[in-house]
Amino acid sequence: MMTIRGLIWLALLFAVAVIVATVGGFNGGQILLVMPPYRVDVSLNLFVVVLVVLFIVLYSVLRALRVVWSMPGLIGACRKHSKQNKANSSLRDAIGHLYAGRFSKAEKAARDALIVDDNKGAASLVGASAAHQLHEYARRDEWLAQVSGNDWQDARLMATADMRADGRDADGALIALTEMQATGGKRIHAQQIALRAQQQLKNWGEVLKLVRMLEKREALHPAIAVRLRQVAAENLLRDRRHNPDALMEFWQSLSPTERQSPRLADLAAELLIALDRRAEAKKIVEDALAHNWDARLLRRYSDCIVGGDAFPLIQRAESWQKEHTEDADLLFTLGRLCLHQQLWGKAQAFLEQALKLADNERLKIRAHLTLARLFEQLGEADKAAEHYRASVLAMNVV
Structure with missing residues (x-):
């Protein structure tokens, strides 16, 4: 089916043919070419036609030579384009296999995608994720080491921190996060990873701090936040079980909502009673009961006799x-x-x-x-x- 462009060219050719035929019919000129001992006498119309044909032939020859001359470059560009397409296809396959749970295939496809330097960062991260899921941590670190280029460093560090936290390597995760934060910016995902790492290290002060920060940014489910705040506060209270002044100082640093928690109030009262600080324990129980009526606080109240x-x-x-x-x-x-x-x-x-x-x-x-x-x-x-x-x-x- 002829395209619009083809029709336009056909119409132009017909127009040129009509013009040539019309003009040629009124032209009676002659061209005399003398090259002793030869003499050629031709009509002007024939001479013009010959010139046009010669021009077309010469142009075609020169164009063919140019194509032949540039052939190695064209072949190289074609091969490069084919290589790029193959690498991009492998990268897409690697991502698909990774999220489909086919981790071995994902790692193999990521390795195939490395034939193009532009894919090195993305392919290495996919390969590292696949190796991590296979618990091949040494191979995972080899993949991560291949991630180069300034544009990919934040991604490398974030992925490193996330995978190390997932692999219970809390110190390694925090090192990666510290290196990333040195470049500036506090990302929510980085704080979430830091929270997991601090939980593993039982750094309850940092856990409490991170939970509060994530709560403000609405990056933590309320039920999870309440539970983590409670666990962190309980452990921090127990850490101060031998020092009543430190225990009360920490208790006062908690938010009103945390101090009204029956579980925390009961634990604080229990620890203060053990330290013979029953007046403080009594006040804590009474304040908590004023906001949350709870059986365990009632049972604890009878131990608060001053x-x-x-x-x-x-x-x-x-x-x-x-x-x-x-x-x-x-x-x-x-x-x-x-x-x-x-x-x-x-x-x-x-x-x-x-x-x-x-x-x-x-x-x-x-x-x-x-x-x-x-x-x-x-x-x-x-x-x-x-x-x-x-x-x-x-x-x-x-």
Whole structure:
């Protein structure tokens, strides 16, 4: 099917033929060529035609010579183009195999893509990722060493950090991140990798710092962030378990949300009680309960008696009872506090009511044991034995 361009050329040829035929019909000129002893007499029209034919022939010959002369270069360019296409095809195959989980094929295709220098950076990163997935760490590092060029260095360092963190080489990951950050810029992915590395090294201070930074940038799932902050804070509290001042200083450095966490508040109170700092423990538990009503904090509250006087705690617990009338854990705590204060009747009433409302076996066991101790102190051995027996039966059920 003839193209538009072909039709235009055909129309031009017809126009030229018409013009030549028209002009040639009115031209009666002659050309005399004399070269002794020869003499040639031709019409002007024939002479013009011969000149045009000679020009076309000469042009064609020169063009053919030029093509022949440039043939080696054309062949070389063709081979280079073919090589480039083959390398690019191999690189595309390598990426496809990598994400399809065919890591051996991905590494082989990446090696084929290296025949072109322009593919060296990308192919080496793909090969390194494939080798890492195959747990061939020495070969992975060889691939990474082949990544050259300033444009690829950030990618190399980020990939190195990510793969080393994934391979539990936290120190290697942090070294790569430090080298990358020296060039400037704080990338979210770099902070995520650093978080994994610091977790592996149990650098809980850095973990807490990184979690807060990633939370601000909304780069961490809220549930994961809460869990990591909690684990980091717990470990940092335990690291200060022998120094009450350092423990309280760190506790105050936590955010209000973290201090209101029942789990963290319970741990902080437990550590302070062990250090005989019950007043601070009492305040921590009360503040946390004001925001999050929690059974473990209620149980811890009965251990926060300051100076052997449980009356202030009993009064505070009874004020809570106005809003939590049938809370078994609160009643159990009141029973323990009254038992400590030797308020036998109130202690028995609270504990028996807690036992009646208890909805889990563990609380029932604690209530039976506490009632057993109460009756022992009252000299009622039969009732004490009855509750001890009931606690043992409940333990067997659990």
